[in-house]
Amino acid sequence: MRILIVTDAWRPQVNGVVRTLTETIRELQSFGHEVEMITPQSFATLPCPTYPDIRLSLFPYRKVARLIAAYQPEAIHIATEGPLGLAARRYCLRNGQAFTTAYHTRFPEYIHARTRLPLSISYAWMRRFHNASSAIMAPTQSIVDALAARGFNKVVLWSRGVDTELFSPGPRDRLDESEPPRFVYIGRVAVEKNIEAFLKLDLPGSKWVVGDGPLLAKLKKHYPEVHFAGIFPQAELVRFYRAADVFVFPSLTDTFGLVLLEAMACGTPVAAFPVAGPLDVVGDSGAGVLRDDLRQACLEAMQLDRQHVRAVAERFSWQAAARQFEHHLRPNASHPAPEANIRAFDHPQ
Known part of the structure; x- marks a missing residue:
């Protein structure tokens, strides 16, 4: 065709x-x-x-x-x-x-x-x-x-x-000399990503933002303690996913969030709000924690089994x-659509 x-x-x-x-x-x-x-x-x-x-x-x-x-x-x-x-x-x-x-x-x-x-x-x-x-x-x-x-x-x-060969568990670099835990966000640095909801949190260890966008200069000025690593090719993002103790996804408006799967494929648990995207990808799978209290989600996610997180990503x-x-693409096809490789998870209790 x-x-x-x-x-x-x-x-x-x-x-x-x-x-x-x-x-x-x-x-x-x-x-x-x-x-x-x-x-x-x-x-x-x-x-x-x-x-x-x-x-x-x-x-x-x-x-x-x-x-x-x-x-x-x-x-x-x-x-x-x-x-x-x-x-x-x-x-x-x-x-x-x-x-x-x-x-x-x-x-x-x-x-x-x-x-x-x-x-x-x-x-x-x-x-x-x-x-x-x-x-x-x-x-x-x-x-x-x-x-x-x-x-x-x-x-x-x-x-x-998700490419489970590229995004996979491996050596967990320290990134810098700061003590763990490391909380990492990867994605566009733009207002719709709600990044400040993450940066404002009182968390132990260090916070990292990997990416570029129109909000970067403002956030660098307002949050000097945060590590802003800049933008990297896809293959080099693996280092940050693996090094993270928790991948933080503060967006309230994403339709999916491919970065969720990439983090999970590297064995890194997710902390996010219980909204569309995280609910569908993470839900009650045990690969992350979804809470209205994002700080609590971050702290709880540190306790998750990284091997199990990886196993959940392998479903995709x-x-x-x-x-x-x-x-x-074939609107008149008589056979049903192939089974989805995800399911809608329940809201974790």
Whole structure:
């Protein structure tokens, strides 16, 4: 099958969308599919307001239309709601071409955090964008249910995986001369990640933030005792995951949180709030502790068995996730979707 994926998020960006698409494409090609992409790398771009690392393509419709027409894809997947996604959607609707979309990011909540724009306005726009598709792929069952409750149609589950060879237990470097325990956050340093909820905690040992983003300079100034390590290639993140006694995930708005799986695959337990994402990935599995009191979650997570944490991560497969994706590209398929490689865990008591 010739598959075209259109995305506004692509390299050199480092985020969950890019990682998910990279792994999915690799698996699809291993299944024998031909995959072509339309990304910002082929367009003139400008930096996204408030988030300059994200590049927005300028006036892309004509070129997007030419690329789609030339490739003649058998399936089109629109991964993002940016300029390229809008252009591809417009082409498909004009030409009667079916397409699928994905809900990777809670943009209404992100926009609200930055501008205070009411969620109802953003969700109305998102519904209009996605409801024209033959399937809206969401990463967890709780997100599927939440979107359906907000009037999104044909929402289906497309789970996620983890590279358990790259992310694996191993030597636990000290990182610096400070005494353990080490509490580590890895991810974008941006307001929607709620990082200050972690940095404000009174915890023993040291706190580490690994990543970059628009909030970095401010947080460095306000929290001089915190170790800000900067950004690293994916392969080098393993050192930080392994060294951590607890991986702290303070976000309240992520749809999944691939970093949760990466930490768990390295044997590092998770401390997080009991919200969508952590509830689906960690839940009551024993791989982490979810509490409204994040400090208590951090302290309790230190007591968990790292071997068990690793075993939980091994349940997640990129191959199984890609099979789900493949199935959803065929809206008239009569056979059921492949079984999800995650389940919704109960809230830990």
